[in-house]
Amino acid sequence: MNTLFELYQHLGWTLSLLVIGVFLMAGVVKGVIGLGLPTVAMGLLGMAMLPTQAAALLIIPATVTNVWQLAAGGQLQALIRRLWPMLVLIFLGTGLGTLWLGMGSDQSMSRVLGGVLALYALSGLFLPPLHVAPRHEVWLGPLCGLITGVVTSATGLFVIPAVPYLQALGLDRNQLVQALGLSFTVSTLALAAGLYWRGVLGGGEIGASVLALAPALLGMMLGQWLRQRISAVLFKRVFFVGMGLLGLHLLLG
Template sequence: MNILFDFYHNLGWPLSLLVIATFVLAGTVKGVIGLGLPTVAMGLLGLAMAPSQAAALLIIPSTVTNLWQLAFGGHLRGLLQRLWPMLLAIFIGTGVGTLWIDMAESHWVVRGLGGALLLYALSGLCLPTLRVGSRTETWLGPICGIITGIITSATGVFVIPAVPYLQALGLSNDELVQAQGVSFTVSTLALAAGLLWRGSLGGGELGASLLALIPAVLGMWLGQWLRQRISAVLFRRVFFIGLGALGGHLLISG
């Protein structure tokens, strides 16, 4: 039982409270707009701890909530048949990035995290609706997967360019939500494998990540409740503006 709490004991109460508040907020964002849990978690926790620590904490909350997301919709088999080249490329890109980049030791990783968050925010606010044709999809999907994997291994953020790419495929809303769940699940498992290989994901980190699942799930329930009562479009805009400000701060301060 102590292994579940040792990580937080070493962090101290202020940082432990930050972790709890961060995962409640991240889960709420995911509950409202269907994505954002690892992005918010990495951004906020990156202010106070090493990106490798933050990435280790999000493994179980991200995996469970993404499996929850991809389990519903009825399109899983068709999406896997269509997206498997991109998904395989995400795993390969993350592996290559893990061999090349050490998230725990590189000071510029924090700036890379800030850059990834800022780029994602700008794409969400400014990028027009794009469309990818079937011929383009055959080669663009794997390229986006490789780039997403490398960014994942460096920053723990796995939305660029995977999310804009999926949004450009012309999927229905249900298909898009489920496709994002599949992509995020593969990215999370690939990130976990990389952290394990680097020695940044042990029993203490997994125990701490398991406990972080509780505020994340509470946040998702809160987000789903809020989704029925607020404008998802307005919430999404505010989310991207806040994420952009956070990314800019990390990019400048490092």
């Protein structure tokens, strides 16, 4: 049991409380809008620790909440048949990115993380609704998967360009939520494999990530409760503004 607390003891109580608060907040965001847990976690934790440390803490909460998300909806087999080329390239792109780029162990990677956060916020706030014709999915899906994998390997974020692409497929709300969960699950497992290969995902990090699961699940349940009582559109707009400001802070800091 001591190994579960090893990383938190190393971080100190103040930073440990920050981790708990961040995952609680990230879970709330995911519960309300169906995405955002890794974005919030990586963005906020990136101000206090190296991206590799933040990504290691992310693995278990992201995997469990994403599997929870993809399990709902009853259309998993159909989505896998449609999206498998993109999913395969996400995994391969993450592997290639790990070998080629890797997630840096210095503060320069925080600026890269900030740039991706800012780009994601701008796309969420200002990108008009897109539509991908079925005939283009055969090449655009794998391309988006490859780029998403490379970005994942460098920053721990797996939203660009996967999220805009999935939103452009014309899926209904339940299908989109399940497709996002499927994409995020593959990305998280690929990221975990890359971190393990680089030697930054050992027993201590996994144990610390397990402890981060509780606030993430609590936040997600709270977010699902809030979703019935607040405007999800307004909440999403505030989320993107916040991520944009956070991205600029990391980019210029």
